[in-house]
Ligand SMILES: Nc1nc2c(c(=O)[nH]1)N[C@H]1C(S)=C(S)[C@@H](COP(=O)(O)OP(=O)(O)OC[C@H]3O[C@@H](n4cnc5c(=O)[nH]c(N)nc54)[C@H](O)[C@@H]3O)O[C@H]1N2
Ligand SMILES: Nc1nc2c(c(=O)[nH]1)N[C@H]1C(S)=C(S)[C@@H](COP(=O)(O)OP(=O)(O)OC[C@H]3O[C@@H](n4cnc5c(=O)[nH]c(N)nc54)[C@H](O)[C@@H]3O)O[C@H]1N2
């Protein structure tokens with residue numbers, strides 16, 4: 001029997017609506033859903049490869065337990081949970097609850113109930129040690145919000161924008177900022193007259209469409225934004241009316257950027273002065289605008305300062321939604337929020353939560369610094385982490401792979417959810433065989449939650465979708481939804497789980513279904529989940545639209561333009577030697593930067609054939625290749641001060657000379673013989689957790705990393 005059902009792709013956080021062909025209950029084909037709103041039937045090769053994922057013989061159908069000799073044997077899920085519960089209980093009894101930690105990463109896109117139940121479990125055992133990938137991502141955005149304050153009306157609507165500026169992001173590939181059919185979204189924006197400014201060392205798919213592309217030296221983003229602020233102030237382009245009413249600190253900001261003259265900035269950042277002035281003019285003369293920062297500047301150190309200065313520039317121009325406008329990103333499956341044309345005053349970025357035992361790091365508004373997690377595991381003494389529940393690809397995605405390996409190896413208990421024997425799974429004591437996309441109901445709520453943490457996610461319009469699970473796991477398989485382990489452990493330990501503070505605990509007598517949990521998570525939603533379920537193609541819910549309300553008459557809150565720590569950091573930048581900061585030298589002449597590739601998502605599962613070549617090439621400028629005597633496909637050694645890896649070079653004409661670029665999430669574990677043409681290269685063998693880390697979030701230098709590239713003799 002052949003049926004076509006609608007669903008949602010969850011292979012990245014774009015959540016594209018899809019049509020799934022089922023033949024006798026097997027997934028055989030996936031296409032974009034042209035009946036769904038917003039996406040225009042868009043789908044990428046990862047979506048089309050979902051059938052391959054569902055029939056991949058490498059798929060784990062049973063949980064695995066590591067043996068003392070390092071091999072793995074299958075274990076029933078009940079038995080695994082019994083054993084894990086006994087171990088966790090013993091660890092808590094011996095070392096206290098802080099010895100049990102969790103890490104939430106990319107897979108929460110596919111497992112909407114996984115993160116809430118992991119967090120609820122940690123809370124129930126009274127462990128504060130709940131980490132997430134947010135502090136390896138763009139934590140500076142949340143910290144900058146705290147330091148600057150937040151506009152409660154949200155951002156301006158895309159169709160109103162005269163200018164959109166992207167700082168180190170590439171939405172055509174990443175979908176961050178243009179989540180629904182990025183090519184069409186960008187086309188519509190440009191057709192509507194929006195001027196696009198892109199700051200990126202690489203002429204990306206997005207930068208090619210820009211009116212101004214500042215092809216800068218990596219890591220110089222704060223310098224460029226300070227330069228734009230300087231020009232906006234000097235040319236009288238500050239929106240005085242907006243700033244006088246809503247902000248403070250203009251004079252101090254003006255002073256702090258006064259020496260970031262076009263001449264200085266252009267020279268330091270390696271860009272053309274006229275291009276910088278043109279970008280400032282476009283921003284200065286625009287009536288409406290919006291800016292977005294991506295992972296580029298976040299990985300390049302000083303991500304907090306970049307995000308802070310970008311927020312300041314936005315405030316100087318008054319680029320925030322006004323009263324009477326329709327708000328963007330209203331909630332549908334989360335509780336309604338009211339938008340108001342007024343500031344929320346700055347609030348503490350740190351100082352309210354758990355203190356780590358490492359490098360003075362602590363909980364911030366971006367969460368607990370995951371950059372300190374490996375050291376928290378390795379540092380002896382009270383509070384040392386002994387057990388870790390892992391929802392991510394740590395061995396490939398965390399900085400300083402060798403440290404990650406030592407830390408994971410030293411644990412008494414490492415539990416990982418997975419669908420394959422990934423490099424991280426090979427480190428685990430227990431691998432929990434997990435359900436795949438179509439075996440789990442789809443719900444758009446996670447996208448809305450992401451939009452609370454990052455403006456580049458969720459939906460401008462009140463879109464929501466829910467589709468039931470489409471297929472059962474293969475016959476005889478013993479696989480779990482990732483939340484089930486937390487529920488079952490809690491039940492065995494006599495604990496009550498309460499994923500949301502304002503809601504009752506969940507039923508601990510009768511195990512809920514995943515659908516029951518979605519119902520629970522959507523209690524109080526702007527639109528009832530039952531109504532969203534009526535629309536198998538997803539739907540735009542007009543009743544969830546929100547108009548930005550006028551400011552409260554008594555509102556005295558102000559956005560902060562001159563946070564002292566941020567102004568101090570600017571002064572440091574202006575007085576430092578840029579080369580010393582960059583750390584390039586005759587020995588390490590290149591700067592290595594991050595990038596994403598279309599057909600992979602981080603370290604997540606890759607169906608065979610989804611990549612033309614199975615590895616992540618080291619992209620290099622043609623001139624640099626030539627100078628080193630290299631050809632496409634040659635194997636090279638890439639060396640930083642922290643480590644060395646083998647990679648395979650590929651020409652990228654769009655890359656700035658002196659810059660090389662490599663996607664993360666590839667490679668193998670240390671000690672496993674590396675084959676760069678098969679497994680690719682792990683960038684995180686070159687990074688260090690304590691190199692130039694952000695004092696708030698702990699994110700270390702993961703981009704703008706000084707490296708050497710040298711030919712390898714036996715090619
Ligand atoms: N050098 C460098 N490092 C980076 C980045 C960078 O730009 N440069 N980017 C950072 C960013 S932005 C992020 S968000 C992180 C992402 O890194 P992570 O948060 O680690 O996320 P993923 O790579 O998506 O994790 C995928 C892996 O998680 C495991 N897994 C755990 N639970 C499940 C599950 O329930 N289902 C499935 N299918 N798999 C599961 C599987 O092993 C799978 O391969 O990486 C960060 N690391
Ligand atoms: N296809 C695909 N999509 C994804 C992912 C994926 O792995 N694959 N990952 C998802 C995740 S976890 C995230 S966080 C988002 C990230 O979304 P984006 O931030 O848009 O990710 P990238 O495409 O890597 O874009 C980063 C850009 O920054 C540039 N860059 C590097 N260093 C610097 C610098 O110092 N300064 C400036 N100005 N630019 C710099 C790079 O050249 C690159 O073009 O993407 C998500 N979407």
Ligand code: SF4
Pocket residue numbers: 009010011012013014015016042043044045046047048175
């Ligand atoms: S962009 Fe590709 S991987 Fe991401 S949701 Fe859409 S089809 Fe899936």
Ligand SMILES: [Mo]
Pocket residue numbers: 137
């Ligand atoms: Mo990310």
